[in-house]
Amino acid sequence: MSDVLIVGAGQAGMQIAVSLRDNGFEGRIELVGEEPHGPYQRPPLSKAFLHGSADIETLELRAPSFYVDNKIVMVPDEKVVSIDLSGERGLAVTDTGREIHFDKLALATGSTPRRLPIEGADLDGVLYLRGIADAVELKNRWDAAASVVVIGGGFIGLEVAAGARMDGKQVTVLEAADRLIARAVSPETSEFYRAAHERRGTSVRLSAKISRIVGDGTKVTGVELDGGEVVPADIVMVGIGVIARGELAEQLGLETVNGAIVVNEFAETSDPRVIAAGDAVLLPHPLGGDAQVRLESVQNAVDQAKTAAKTLAGVREPYRAVPWFWSDQADLKLQIGGLSTGYDQTVVRGTPDDESFSVLYYRDGRLIAIDSVNAVSDYMAVRKALGSGSTIPAELAHNLETPLKTLVVDS
Numbered sequence: 524m525s526d527v528l529i530v531g532a533g534q535a536g537m538q539i540a541v542s543l544r545d546n547g548f549e550g551r552i553e554l555v556g557e558e559p560h561g562p563y564q565r566p567p568l569s570k571a572f573l574h575g576s577a578d579i580e581t582l583e584l585r586a587p588s589f590y591v592d593n594k595i596v597m598v599p600d601e602k603v604v605s606i607d608l609s610g611e612r613g614l615a616v617t618d619t620g621r622e623i624h625f626d627k628l629a630l631a632t633g634s635t636p637r638r639l640p641i642e643g644a645d646l647d648g649v650l651y652l653r654g655i656a657d658a659v660e661l662k663n664r665w666d667a668a669a670s671v672v673v674i675g676g677g678f679i680g681l682e683v684a685a686g687a688r689m690d691g692k693q694v695t696v697l698e699a700a701d702r703l704i705a706r707a708v709s710p711e712t713s714e715f716y717r718a719a720h721e722r723r724g725t726s727v728r729l730s731a732k733i734s735r736i737v738g739d740g741t742k743v744t745g746v747e748l749d750g751g752e753v754v755p756a757d758i759v760m761v762g763i764g765v766i767a768r769g770e771l772a773e774q775l776g777l778e779t780v781n782g783a784i785v786v787n788e789f790a791e792t793s794d795p796r797v798i799a800a801g802d803a804v805l806l807p808h809p810l811g812g813d814a815q816v817r818l819e820s821v822q823n824a825v826d827q828a829k830t831a832a833k834t835l836a837g838v839r840e841p842y843r844a845v846p847w848f849w850s851d852q853a854d855l856k857l858q859i860g861g862l863s864t865g866y867d868q869t870v871v872r873g874t875p876d877d878e879s880f881s882v883l884y885y886r887d888g889r890l891i892a893i894d895s896v897n898a899v900s901d902y903m904a905v906r907k908a909l910g911s912g913s914t915i916p917a918e919l920a921h922n923l924e925t926p927l928k929t930l931v932v933d934s
């Protein structure tokens with residue numbers, strides 16, 4: 524029996540603990556997190572929580588009794604500040620000065636919002652959204668805010684924009700690129716979201732060049748664009764991506780790329796005594812090939828953590844899950860299956876103007892991913908096809924008369 528220390532009590536950290544027990548691990552498990560809460564779901568923070576229908580208690584991933592029943596020592600509100608692996612056993616020290624001795628180490632430290640390095644970014648009312656504390660701050664200002672500017676047209680920014688619009692606020696999205704969600708979806712899907720947000724009353728400004736954030740001395744009042752125009756704002760929400768939290772990994776001399784902890788298909792870092800999972804890692808593409816990817820999703824945090832726990836428990840099983848992701852913006856449910864990186868062809872199935880359609884992605888004639896908007900059966904068919912290594916011929920995929928699931932063939 525050995526002792527496992529898991530640093531980071533988020534989605535992946537909790538899943539590592541749960542899966543260790545599921546795999547028959549009987550040693551001591553300590554799960555340490557710096558936030559004052561037990562592990563919770565982040566997705567509702569930009570959706571139901573802001574818009575009013577979820578409260579903090581409903582976000583908890585497990586009831587406190589779960590940790591007791593499964594002999595998982597869950598320690599909130601404590602940050603691991605240093606780790607030493609040079610001795611026979613590992614030693615971690617927290618910000619309270621407490622020492623934790625362990626045999627095996629799991630890093631599940633997640634990611635942190637990228638900060639906006641411009642004048643005015645420290646004004647009161649310029650907010651980021653990662654955890655409950657951020658969401659509570661946003662929510663406390665929500666009702667009094669008549670105008671919201673969202674900087675960054677990615678998933679979180681657009682979800683906040685949609686909620687603000689549903690609550691009757693004047694909303695402007697400022698995106699530096701020439702299309703929305705450019706890193707994750709095709710131009711067709713980007714254009715759909717631009718038009719759909721505009722139809723709902725949000726002003727979407729693409730290729731926006733922000734010169735500074737302006738205020739009354741303390742509080743934000745607007746965002747100034749190149750050329751001098753000021754877009755008024757009671758709240759500025761910045762959603763310009765996240766940075767992997769690889770501080771501890773770097774301190775340990777593990778291989779990292781831009782802060783992301785490099786792991787293999789067994790979730791092992793460059794030091795096989797240390798495994799890592801979730802937003803913090805750079806991993807081999809789960810569906811094969813040479814590419815390394817970062818996946819910021821609940822699915823990856825959960826499934827990769829399962830692989831990591833197996834590795835710790837001595838079961839060697841490579842990570843091969845089909846990536847999937849969702850984003851709810853107003854009444855638009857986006858579901859993404861697979862990874863579209865490197866695609867060379869898209870097929871649009873359905874009519875974006877109907878607000879129910881899919882974009883299928885192909886590389887070298889082979890299906891690699893799908894974005895579905897309010898088209899769950901398309902999404903399910905593609906996820907299943909990708910999971911079984913099958914494909915759907917591109918020349919047939921656009922035909923709405925034929926359900927996609929009937930077009931799946933071996934590749």
Ligand SMILES: Cc1cc2nc3c(=O)[nH]c(=O)nc-3n(C[C@H](O)[C@H](O)[C@H](O)COP(=O)(O)OP(=O)(O)OC[C@H]3O[C@@H](n4cnc5c(N)ncnc54)[C@H](O)[C@@H]3O)c2cc1C
Pocket residue numbers: 530531532533534535536555556557558564565566567568569601602603604631632633634652653654679768771800801802803818819820821822824847848849850851
């Ligand atoms: C607002 C929002 C909306 C989202 N919506 C979606 C969605 O719709 N669909 C989807 O698939 N994904 C969504 N995501 C992404 C998803 O929540 C993340 O991918 C997932 O939480 C990653 O899990 P993780 O365990 O790697 O990181 P986290 O859940 O961030 O957990 C990491 C934890 O480690 C802690 N930590 C870090 N360093 C230390 C240390 N040194 N000591 C102690 N603790 C430490 C952090 O404080 C944090 O609590 C959303 C994320 C956010 C923020």
